Amino acid sequence: MKANERRDVAAMDDRKLEVLRAIVEDYVATQEPVGSKTVAQRHALGVSAATVRNDMSYLEEAGYIHQPHTSAGRIPTDKGYRLFVDRLGKIKPLSAAERRAVHRFLAEAIDLDDVVTRTVRLLSQLTHQVAVVQYPSLNRSSVRHLELVSLGHRRLMLVMITDTGRVEQRQFELSVELSEDDILELRKLINEQLTDKPLVDATRIIGGLVAQARPELETAMAELTRVLLDTVVARPDERIAVAGAANLARHQAYFAGSLRSIMEALEEEVVLMQLLGRTDSGALLTVRIGDENELDDFRETSVVSAGYGPGSVVGHMGVLGPTRMDYPGTIAAVRAVARYVSEILEQNR
Amino acid sequence: MKANERRDVAAMDDRKLEVLRAIVEDYVATQEPVGSKTVAQRHALGVSAATVRNDMSYLEEAGYIHQPHTSAGRIPTDKGYRLFVDRLGKIKPLSAAERRAVHRFLAEAIDLDDVVTRTVRLLSQLTHQVAVVQYPSLNRSSVRHLELVSLGHRRLMLVMITDTGRVEQRQFELSVELSEDDILELRKLINEQLTDKPLVDATRIIGGLVAQARPELETAMAELTRVLLDTVVARPDERIAVAGAANLARHQAYFAGSLRSIMEALEEEVVLMQLLGRTDSGALLTVRIGDENELDDFRETSVVSAGYGPGSVVGHMGVLGPTRMDYPGTIAAVRAVARYVSEILEQNR
DNA sequence: GTTTGGCACTCCCGGCCCGCGAGTGCCAGT
DNA sequence: ACTGGCACTCGCGGGCCGGGAGTGCCAAAC
Numbered sequence: 001m002k003a004n005e006r007r008d009v010a011a012m013d014d015r016k017l018e019v020l021r022a023i024v025e026d027y028v029a030t031q032e033p034v035g036s037k038t039v040a041q042r043h044a045l046g047v048s049a050a051t052v053r054n055d056m057s058y059l060e061e062a063g064y065i066h067q068p069h070t071s072a073g074r075i076p077t078d079k080g081y082r083l084f085v086d087r088l089g090k091i092k093p094l095s096a097a098e099r100r101a102v103h104r105f106l107a108e109a110i111d112l113d114d115v116v117t118r119t120v121r122l123l124s125q126l127t128h129q130v131a132v133v134q135y136p137s138l139n140r141s142s143v144r145h146l147e148l149v150s151l152g153h154r155r156l157m158l159v160m161i162t163d164t165g166r167v168e169q170r171q172f173e174l175s176v177e178l179s180e181d182d183i184l185e186l187r188k189l190i191n192e193q194l195t196d197k198p199l200v201d202a203t204r205i206i207g208g209l210v211a212q213a214r215p216e217l218e219t220a221m222a223e224l225t226r227v228l229l230d231t232v233v234a235r236p237d238e239r240i241a242v243a244g245a246a247n248l249a250r251h252q253a254y255f256a257g258s259l260r261s262i263m264e265a266l267e268e269e270v271v272l273m274q275l276l277g278r279t280d281s282g283a284l285l286t287v288r289i290g291d292e293n294e295l296d297d298f299r300e301t302s303v304v305s306a307g308y309g310p311g312s313v314v315g316h317m318g319v320l321g322p323t324r325m326d327y328p329g330t331i332a333a334v335r336a337v338a339r340y341v342s343e344i345l346e347q348n349r
Numbered sequence: 350m351k352a353n354e355r356r357d358v359a360a361m362d363d364r365k366l367e368v369l370r371a372i373v374e375d376y377v378a379t380q381e382p383v384g385s386k387t388v389a390q391r392h393a394l395g396v397s398a399a400t401v402r403n404d405m406s407y408l409e410e411a412g413y414i415h416q417p418h419t420s421a422g423r424i425p426t427d428k429g430y431r432l433f434v435d436r437l438g439k440i441k442p443l444s445a446a447e448r449r450a451v452h453r454f455l456a457e458a459i460d461l462d463d464v465v466t467r468t469v470r471l472l473s474q475l476t477h478q479v480a481v482v483q484y485p486s487l488n489r490s491s492v493r494h495l496e497l498v499s500l501g502h503r504r505l506m507l508v509m510i511t512d513t514g515r516v517e518q519r520q521f522e523l524s525v526e527l528s529e530d531d532i533l534e535l536r537k538l539i540n541e542q543l544t545d546k547p548l549v550d551a552t553r554i555i556g557g558l559v560a561q562a563r564p565e566l567e568t569a570m571a572e573l574t575r576v577l578l579d580t581v582v583a584r585p586d587e588r589i590a591v592a593g594a595a596n597l598a599r600h601q602a603y604f605a606g607s608l609r610s611i612m613e614a615l616e617e618e619v620v621l622m623q624l625l626g627r628t629d630s631g632a633l634l635t636v637r638i639g640d641e642n643e644l645d646d647f648r649e650t651s652v653v654s655a656g657y658g659p660g661s662v663v664g665h666m667g668v669l670g671p672t673r674m675d676y677p678g679t680i681a682a683v684r685a686v687a688r689y690v691s692e693i694l695e696q697n698r
Numbered sequence: 699g700t701t702t703g704g705c706a707c708t709c710c711c712g713g714c715c716c717g718c719g720a721g722t723g724c725c726a727g728t
Numbered sequence: 729a730c731t732g733g734c735a736c737t738c739g740c741g742g743g744c745c746g747g748g749a750g751t752g753c754c755a756a757a758c
Contacts, residue, residue: 035721048731053722071721071738111520149496151510159508159518161500169508169516171460243616245594249609260598267592384750399702402751420709420750 012062018045019055020064021088024076028324033073078290081302081323085287089328094336098126106340112136112165116241119317119341124244126333129321132272132305135239136164136314136345138232143194143202148187148224150180158227162199164314165348172227174220182217186224189213202232240272251322261297271295276305276316285335290323304330306338310346317341361407367394368404369413370437373425377673382422427639430651430672434636438677443685447475455689461485461514465590468666468690473593475682478670481621481654484588485513485663485694487581492543492551497536497573499529507576511548513663514697521576523569531566535573538562551581589621596670603649603671610646620644625654625665634684639672653679655687659695666690 022043026034036052059065064080109115116133123131141162149157154177160168206228213221265271285306305318371392375383385401408414413429458464465482472480490511498506503526509517555577562570614620634655654667
C-alpha cells in the first residue's frame with residue numbers, strides 16, 4: 001500500500017500535480033465541484049480542457065479526487081488534501097497587518113487565563129473556524145510557588161502556581177485547627193520540597209512530606225497531602241478553551257447531520273484532548289484530515305494543531321473545520337500564533 | 350391596549366382557554382400546527398370540532414394564535430404563549446428521581462467553580478436546552494479574605510475570596526521590592542479595612558488606603574491600590590458559564606437563519622448578561638418570550654431565568670430555547686435548581 | 699343562542715415529468 | 729502527447745397535478 005502510493009506520486013508528472021492543486025484551491029474557494037474547463041482557464045496551464053480531463057481521470061483512478069455524480073466536476077478526496085498539504089500547499093505567511101494585530105492583541109494579556117482566552121479568540125478570528133487551546137499541561141510544568149491561606153475556622157485554601165503561569169486553587173477543611181504559625185511552617189516545608197520541581201515528580205515527593213513534619217502537625221500534613229495529590233494528579237490536563245463555535249453554523253450544509261454531534265464533542269474535554277493531543281511525535285505542526293481522525297463524527301473535519309510552550313511543549317492549540325478548508329492560511333495562522341504564545345511564556349518565566 | 354387585553358381575557362370563557370392550552374401543549378409536543386379535529390379528539394373537551402373551530406377563530410382574532418397559511422392548523426403566537434405561561438401552565442414539579450439526581454450531583458461540588466460548572470450542565474440536561482449561569486456578581490458579594498503572595502523579585506499575586514466563594518486572582522509587578530514583612534503589613538492593613546465589606550463599598554475604602562500606610566510603603570500601596578480597583582471594579586460581573594449549545598442544533602429547522610447569530614451571541618458575555626439580567630424587579634423567576642427579548646436575533650427564542658443566592662440574589666441562571674418550548678417543565682427545572690444552588694451557597698457561607 | 703354536521707374552498711406538499719446545462723469520456727486527427 | 733469534436737449522462741430547477749388536511753360558513757338541531 002505504502003509502496004503503491006509512492007509509485008503513484010512518483011509517476012505523476014508536474015502538470016498532474018498542478019491540476020490537483022488547482023482543483024483543491026478552486027474547490028476550497030468556491031465550495032463547488034470543479035470541472036476541466038475551469039481548471040484549464042483559470043490556472044494558466046497552457047493546455048486544453050481535454051488534456052486536463054485526461055489528467056483528472058488519472059487523478060481519480062489514483063484516488064486523489066472523485067466525482068459526486070457522473071456529470072459533475074471533481075472534488076478532492078482526503079488523500080488528495082493530504083498530498084496537497086504535504087507537497088503542494090505553499091504556506092502563505094500572515095500579512096504584516098495580521099502579524100501586528102496578533103502581537104498587539106496578545107501583548108495586552110495580563111495573566112495566563114487572559115493569554116489563553118485571547119489566543120483562542122484570535123485563532124478563531126484569523127481562520128474563521130473553531131479554535132481550541134489547551135491550558136499548559138500540569139504534567140509538563142514545574143511548581144513555582146505554593147501558598148497556604150487560612151480562611152478562618154479550619155478552612156484553608158491551597159494555591160499552586162506553576163512556571164507556565166497556571167494557577168490552581170482549591171479550598172478544603174482540616175479536622176484540626178491550626179495556628180497561623182503552624183500554617184506558615186507547613187507552607188515553608190511544602191515550598192522547600194516542591195518549588196521548582198516538575199509536577200511529574202510531585203507525587204513521589206508529596207508522599208515523603210508527612211514524615212518531615214513535626215509530630216504535632218502530622219495529622220494536618222497527612223490531610224494536606226491528600227489535597228495536594230488531588231490537585232496535582234486527579235485533575236491533570238483538563239482545562240481547555242474553545243471559541244468560534246458559531247463558525248460551524250456557516251458550514252451547515254456541509255456538516256448536515258453531524259453538526260449536533262460535533263457540537264456535543266466540543267463540550268467534552270476528553271474528546272478535544274484526543275483531537276489535539278495525538279500529535280505526530282516531534283512534529284511542530286500536525287494536520288489531521290477527515291478519516292485520519294479516529295472519531296466517527298469528525299470524518300468530514302480537519303484539525304490543524306501545534307504544540308506550544310517555552311522551550312519544550314507544555315500544551316497544544318489548534319483549529320477545527322471542514323476538510324475543505326484553506327490549509328495554507330490556517331497552517332500559517334496556527335503556526336504564527338503558537339510561536340508567539342511560546343515567546344510570551346518564555347518571557348514570563 | 351392593556352385594558353383591551355384584559356377584556357379579551359375576561360371575555361373568554363373557560364373552554365376557549367382550554368382550547369388555547371390544548372394548542373400550546375400539542376404544538377410543543379409535535380412541532381406541527383394543530384387543527385380543530387386534533388384538539389377535539391385528544392383533549393376530552395366534550396365538544397365537536399366545529400365548536401373548537403369557532404373558538405379558534407376567536408382566539409386568532411384576539412391574537413393568541415395564528416395560521417401559517419390558509420389550510421393549516423394553528424400555532425400559538427408570543428402573546429398566546431404569554432397567556433399560557435401566566436395563567437394556564439400548571440408547573441409540573443420534578444420527579445422524585447430527578448430531584449434526587451439534582452441533589453446528588455450538586456452536593457458533590459468541591460468549590461464554587463465546580464458548583465457553577467455542574468449547575469450549568471445539570472440545567473441543560475434537565476431541559477434539553479442551552480443553559481446559562483452567571484457567577485455570583487462581585488457587586489453583590491462581600492470580601493471574605495484578601496491574600497498577598499510574593500512570587501519572587503517584585504512580582505506579587507493578589508487573591509480575593511468573596512463570601513459567595515468566588516476567588517479572583519491577579520498577578521502584577523511593583524516598581525519597588527518589598528520584604529516579606531512589608532508584604533505581611535500591607536496584607537494586614539488591607540484585610541482590616543476590607544474584610545466583610547460589600548464590594549460596592551470597596552471603591553471608596555480602597556481610595557483611603559494609601560493614607561494609612563507607612564510613608565515607606567506609600568508607593569507600593571498606591572500601586573497596589575490600582576490593582577485592587579482593577580480587580581474589583583473593572584471586571585465586575587463578567588464570568589458566565591454556558592452549556593448545551595449542541596441542543597441548538599436539534600432545532601435547526603426552527604432557527605434556520607439565525608442559528609449562527611445566536612451562537613455568536615452565546616459567546617458574548619455582554620449579550621448573555623442582557624438576556625439574564627433584565628429580571629422583573631422582585632420576581633423570583635422570569636420568562637421572556639420571543640419579542641419580549643429586545644435583541645433581534647432572539648425574536649424566536651424564549652428565556653427562562655431565575656435569581657439565586659444566599660438570602661439575597663447574587664446572580665442569575667437560566668435556560669434558552671425556541672419559543673415553542675415546554676414551559677412548565679423548564680420553569681420547574683430552573684426553579685428547582687436555583688433554589689438548591691441557593692441552599693448550597695447558604696451552607697457554605 | 700350555542701352547538702353541530704355538512705360542504706365547498708383553499709393551499710401546502712410530494713411526486714412526476716421535462717428541458718437545460720455543465721461536465722464527462724472517447725475518438726480521430728494533428 | 730495533445731487537441732477539438734461529439735455523444736452521453738445526470739443533477740437541478742420549474743411547472744404541473746392530485747391528494748389531503750384544515751378551514752369558514754351555513755342551516756338545522758338541541
